Amino acid sequence: MSHKVNQSLRFDKKDRDLLVKINEVIDSGNVSSAEQETFRTSLHPHGIQNMVSTHEERMAMAEVNLLQRLNDGTGVEARLSALKTLHEEVLYSAQTPFRFNTSRVLIQLMKEIVRARGNEEEQLRLIHDFQKVAAGNPRIVRAFLSKFFLLEMPEEWNQKTMDDHVHDANTMGRKNPTYLVMDARVKGIRRLTVVYYNFVDPKVVYELYEAAHIMGISVRLGIKFKARFHDRYVEFLWTPKGFTDTKSVLDFLKEPETEALMQEGRAVEDWAREEVLQTLEVFNAKHAAEISKEWGIEVPPLSEEEFDDYVGMGQTTLIRLSEFVHSKLLPLVEAEAEKVKQELLCASAEDQGVLQERLKKLDELTSVVLYQRWLRPSRNPEIPSLSEPADDGRPNLLKIDVQGLLSRLMHIRPSSRITLLTGKLTDADVLELLWLGEGRISHLEILNMKERELGRVKHVNEINQLQQAINRHNAIELKRIIQDMRQRPEIAQKPERSALFNEFLENIPRIMSFYANQPLGSRFGSDSTTILGTRFGMGFAVPDTLPRGAQKMIEKESDESFQIPLHVPVQCIDVYSEPEEVSPFVKWVRKNLGFTKFGMKHSREWVATYANAEVTTNNCNVVSLGGITRGNTNGLVADETKQKKEKTGFSYTNTTILNIIKVTIGFLPAFLTFMLTQNWWVLAWFGALIWFSITGIRNIIQAVIAGGGFQKGARIDWKSLINWSRVSDSLMYTGMSVVLLEGFTRNVLLGHILGITVDKAPLLVFSIIALANGLYISSHNIFRGFPKTAVVGNLFRSILAIPVAMVYNVILAMILPIITGMPAAAILVPAAAIVSKFASDTVAGVIESVADRRNNYRLRTSDFRMSTKALFSCFERMELAFPKKDILSLMSRPADFIRVISERSKSMEIECIVISLDLMYIWYYQPCAQHAFLTELKRMSAEERLVFVRFQKSLTEYKEVSRLFLSGMLGSNFSKALAFYLDNYKAYLTAIEDICRKIEERSPVELQEVHVKNSSLTAAVVWVKTQTTALGRRLRGKKEESLAQEAAEKTTTENV
Secondary structure (H helix, E strand, C coil): HHHHHHHECCCCHEEEEEHHHHHHHHCCCCCCCHHHHHHHHHHHCHHHHCCCHHHHHHHHHHHHHCCCCCCCCCCCCHHHHHHHHHHHHHHHHCCCHHHHHHHHHHHHHHHHHHHHHCHHHHHHHHHHHHHHHHHCHHHHHHHHHHHCCCCCCCCCCCCEEEEEEECCCCCCCCHHHHHHHHHHHCCCCCEEEEECEEEEEEEEHHHHHHHHHCCCCEEEEEEEEEEECCCCEEEEEEECCCCHHHHHHHHHHHHHHHHHHHHHHHHHHHHHHHHHHHHHHHHHHHHHHHHHHHCCCCCCCCCHHHHHHHHCCCCHHHHHHHHHHHHHHHHHHHHHHHHHHHHCCCCCCCHHHHHHHHHHHHHHCHHHHHHHHHCCCHHHCCCCCCCCCCCCCHHHCCCCCCCHHHHHHHHHHCCEEEEEEEECHHHHHHHHHHHHHHHCCEEEEEEHHHHHHCCCCCCHHHHHHHHHHCCCCCHHHHHHHHHHHHCCCHHHHHHHHHHHHHHHHHHHHHHHCCCCCHHCCCCCCEEEEEEEEEEECCCCHHHHHHCHHHHHHHHHHHCCCCECCCCCEEEEEEEEEECCCCCCHHHHHHHHHCCCEEEEEEEEEEEEEEECCCCCCCCCEEEECCCECCCEEEEEEEECCCCCCCCCCCCHCCHHHHHHHHHHHHHHHHHHHHHHCCHHHHHHHHHHHHHHHHHHHHHHHHHHHHHHCCCCCCCCHHHHHHCCCHHHHHHHHHHHHHHHHHHCCCCCCCHHHHHCCCCCHHHHHHHHHHHHHHHHHHHHHHHCCCCHHHHHHHHHHHHHHHHHHHHHHHHHHHHHHHHCCCCHHHCCCCCCHHHHHHHHHHHHHHHHHHHHHHHHHHHHHHHHHHHHHHHHHHHHHHHHCCCCCCHHHHHHHHHHHHCCCHHHHHHHHHHHHHHHHHHHHHHHHCCCCCHHHHHHHHHHHHHHHHHHHHHHHHHHHHHHHHHHCCCCCCCCCCHHHHHHHHHHHHHHHHHHHHHHHHHHHCCCCHHHHHHHHHCHHHHHHHHHHHHHHHHCCCCCHHHHHHHHHHHHHHHHHHCC
């Protein structure tokens, strides 16, 4: 019984309901037809699907799709579809302007919810957190960013964040390209280079570029090649450039020369795989017995098939072999460790020391130990090594020298960028390679986190000094560097190299000429992967480009792996751009007052000069976004320093109970204050209730007005517009303000100390109370993490409340004596704080309702534009798919239109219906939707409005639309959505037709022309009409349709 009561006090009913639904999604996975996939990807996040599922459920479905087959090459389209759904859902879940950071936390939380399957308590905590974060409160979002070790990013999304060397599951990583890109977005990375070894599969490139396009990340393709340099290999990263979209990259990979290079690269990988499999054979035959003898465990033979399954679509390497062997040995080690732990329970003091040492030794049998002692090339010298050149049967691509490789790469793609990986090189090696490259090496990788952690980076400072001397065209410095190199024993004692460096001294101008037009750039890479138990996280950021809160967090961080010893010069550029429409008032201010930037949109752009990056421990301004997680043991010996008890915490209390507690916390001090300060029984007993009623009613009215009020024809329940948690917070803080305003300010300060009352000096009394109220509101706004604009706005709101309080005071002075029969002063003097509060809430209600309404209008405008963009895109594709048909005329006959379209493309028909259903749902159920629709329709051209109306006439084909519902496109719980459609589609189509007709009647031709020029949607329609004109088609249709078409054609032609 007590357990049930305890359960009801924690979490909400909707948390538990959502847990059941999410787990159903996790357990069942995603099995859908091509039609269902088209249906889902076409649905708007704020559209009709909200009648059958919540955005949390849809996010869970998308996350499951992404988590399934992490290192599997199949299901590319399903993953991309899931990523698109996830991105749109989280971006539209946040109801505040703090949406980019909110979306990052929401994705991370949903990942944790899916991964926590099986731990119901943890899942409930995460779901409760998800609900809180979705509200977009900056303070809460920042707290979770900190919890997940994520830095806050600017909402303008203009930060300088990058990683020029990461891996996916096709090489050494653990994540498929889609998941990798999603993680990059969560971390706030804007530029990403994904590296592949020797070749890349076009299917992988397609997934990578499409995922990056969905998430708004600039992605680059990097292919790593080796070239012979003296008695070793050096590595280069080839980054082809000049692509406009995914198709252009795929076309490049199909070119004969590129295909030939990729085939040679595949041959290298096949050869390397054979060498690794030979190592596996040697391990089974020789090393397994050594491990059995030393560790006391029976090592079974390991098969090639099991190893292939473990590697999946990744690269077959000795590192992967070490991890595979460890994965097979770990259960045996754990079983042996369990036996040792059991023996420890009854062992003598003498034996316990021996058993503890045994347990410690078992704990240390990691993949690192396996690689170092048995699997690295030097331990098996009979097997050819990929890391050292040799004249054996290896593929020709591994026999090529530096000049041959660079020449071939630049011939295939002259606009390529080639990065020299400097991890194991000295500055003298780099200079020699630059000389051989003759300017074809465009960048140096001066930071590689994996190489740095493994202790392989020993000459980065000297290499950077060489780079700086070349970029600054400092011949004297370059001469000094070369002279120092020439005196080193490894060069001076070798006549051939000594002569080469003498040649460098004689050709310093030539060396600098290689980079006269384009500086020798810098690349920063994490080499992100999990290697031998150590995880290298991805991403770097320049803190100067981040919000102040993130900069403070960075300043507090003491971890050495977090701060990177680099300084990148950055500069900030202020950009001012014209809005879509400029009012006459703004034009007058600019012309007559000289404020030329008045009314313009202001944004910032950061420019980083990476070529001038300096390796330094002073004034470093680059930080790691990923960090390093080390796995040095098997976790068999508990680390007490890392153990911490999980706590449910007060924040997971049932929301209704929590709201009651908040209201109670506010009401008690308010009630006690009025009881102690008031003599009139009405104010003594009911003062707190009056005070709370003012705030509560104001919040409710404000929410309804912000939601668009009681719109004609809308289906919005006014109760759904009210955020009761927000009302509770407001009541709690307003209750505590009674102590300050009534108890201290009016009673003590004004009444007893200054002796001022409202009947003698009303202006002064209301001014002092308003000032105290303004300071209090601004203080708790700062505490709650509100934006600076809200803090300043609430301070000035109190000033505006002073004249309103004066007016209320005069009105009440006339009314109260009539109602109560008491003198006005007897009531108004003790009620001064209440009058001031009433005035303050009046002003706040007006300001905040306007602000909330504008926010809702912004969201609906975004919804409308997103849907109409999809509408016109679909219309454009239909025009191109049927070059001999007049689609616009055909749309006026919905039955014929549906028949013709479905014969060619069922998915296009589904998309057409889905877009129309979403627009109808938004019209009826989303706050401020009708106002946003009206405004946006006015901005369209006459032809665009005609397309908009006729496109949605497909809704009149109720049998076809109902078939989509009945076929399970929206799941099994579709009855409510189907009933909504059948009840409202006629009224909706009539409403939008009436609006468009009224706009046509009221708008003069000149105004229409202005709308055509300013409309962002016109481009698609104009392009379509240009194409149809080129094909010689003429508009056809009924007589009245021809007139409308002629007017639309004339308007579009004039615009062109």
